[in-house]
Amino acid sequence: MEGVGFVSGSGALGVVRNAGVRKCQVPTMVATKATGKQSKFEAMRKKYGVAAKDLEEVGFSYDEFDAAVADYEYNLTMGETVVGKIFECTARGALVDIGAKAAGWLPADEFATAPVEIPSEYFAPETAIELIIASREDSNGQLTLSLRRLxxxxxxxxxxxxxxxxxxxxxxxxxxxxxxxxxxxxxxxxxxxxxxxxxxxxxxxxxxxxxxxxxxxxxxxxxxxxxxxxxxxxSRKMNNFAPGQVVEGVVSGVKPYGLFVDVDGVSGLLHISQISHSHIPDVSALVGVGQPIKCMVLNQDKNKGRMSLSTKVLENEPGDMVKDAEKVFAGAEEVAQRYREKLEAEKKASAEVAEEIVSALDFARV
Structure with a gap:
């Protein structure tokens, strides 16, 4: 029942059991004699039509019950994650024991991220779940909960x-x-x-x-x-390309700073500084959109899905791309192979020098 502040929680329930009352059974007595005012439990009794109980039959007053529950009260705030146990599930929602003095209310539209067809059958009794507190306490001390938000x-x-x-x-x-x-x-x-x-x-x-x-x-x-x-x-196609590899593509864009090349669906940038060893005053005068081109892969940027390309490294002589681009493309693989061998030799030489330096160090004097 939505809005009903049933007593729940291990602490409060323990007090109720000691008083001889079953779980979730709130004593419904007359107004407190000491103050002459209507207690919140009496107001709830009248609101929901629960029959009043005699003081002797129940065994304790509302003041005594409030004092006992206060010893076990928890400070729960909005946005906090709690663990609760379902003890009743209806078409409108579920009552959940979350360790507070009143049962939490989990509306049916907060059961899950997707709509639930039969809310009353969604949770079995005693099901333990983790939830988020979605509201502050109402006048009955009840909190609204949400599994969907969590x-x-x-x-x-x-x-x-x-x-x-x-x-x-x-x-x-x-x-x-x-x-x-x-x-x-x-x-x-x-x-x-x-x-x-x-x-x-x-x-x-x-x-x-x-x-x-x-x-x-x-x-x-x-x-x-x-x-x-x-x-x-x-990103998937870029796994087929590696630095130093010659690729064939089509010019997809011409900018003052270089060319964009489509290589099997992957965008590559051929910067103006990587087109030729010779100065190029106007890129658009050298090549146009839709023109086939061969380039060598310099590096990859998988985050942007792009590659950096070069035709400058494929030139036999500086300026070949400006003088005769077809000649550069024809010998691209051969030149690229020599370029890779050169890089490998330089890398090996650098490693050998580093090893000699380390071997020459006198660690005894350090």
């Missing part, structure tokens, strides 16, 4: 952990519109902007499909969860 909190914790690991995760497509894609991930709702939908078909046929995404923004305070399928696809 589940949401844990969902956000899982999402934050996944974001920190920077790994692709799977989510379910819920709906699609012109702005983007609404998905369900780890019990939460997220959004994929159209610019990050990648190769996802922006049709309702995709609804219900499981897709791989990466996180763009995770903000529990604003309830904001933004995802990217494009980054997840790029």
């Amino acid at each position: 589940e949401f909190q844990r969902c956000w914790d899982r999402v934050i952990q996944l974001q920190s690991e920077d790994v692709p995760v799977f989510c379910e497509v819920i709906s699609i519109n012109r702005g983007g894609v609404l998905v369900k991930i780890q019990g939460l709702r997220g959004f994929i902007p159209q610019s990050h939908a990648g190769d996802l078909n922006m049709e309702n046929a995709e609804v219900g499909r499981q897709i791989s995404v990466k996180f763009l923004e995770v903000d529990p305070a604003k309830n904001r969860l933004v995802l990217s399928k494009k980054l997840a696809s790029a």
Whole structure:
């Protein structure tokens, strides 16, 4: 019954049992004679139509009961997590023993993150659960509880952990519109902007499909969860590329500072300083959008789903990219192989020098 302040909790119940009263059975007596005022228990008795009990039959007064309960009272605050035990479940909600002097009320719409079909059958009696206190005490000393909020909190914790690991995760497509894609991930709702939908078909046929995404923004305070399928696809494809590898792509954008190259769905930046050993005053005069190009991978940025590229290292002679780009592309693999061998030799030489320095140290004098 919603709003009924049944006595519960190990402390208060222990006092009631000692007085010969069964669990959750509140003595309903006449108003306290000492003050002549109506007690809160008497007010509850009248409100809910509970028959009054004789003082001799019950064995103690309201004042005595209040004093006994006060010894076992807990200070519970909003947002605090508590463990409770279900002792009654109805279509409207559940009464939960949380160790306070009044039973906590768990409304049916706070049972879970998803709607519950038959609330009265959702919890079995004596089920122990963890909940969040969702309100302050009412006039009867009763607190409103929530399991749904605790589940949401844990969902956000899982999402934050996944974001920190920077790994692709799977989510379910819920709906699609012109702005983007609404998905369900780890019990939460997220959004994929159209610019990050990648190769996802922006049709309702995709609804219900499981897709791989990466996180763009995770903000529990604003309830904001933004995802990217494009980054997840790029991250997976980037495993096929390694620094020093020659790749073929298509120029997808020309900027004053360089070229953007699409390499099998992965975006690569060919900075103006990496195009040629010769000075290039105008990138757009050298190459256009849609033109095929060969580059060597310098490094990868998996967080942004991009690679840094270079054609300068593929030149046999400084300025070859400006004079004859096709000649550079034709001999790209051979030049790249020599470049890798050179780097390996330099790395080996550096390691040998470091080993000689360490071996020459006289540790006895340190």
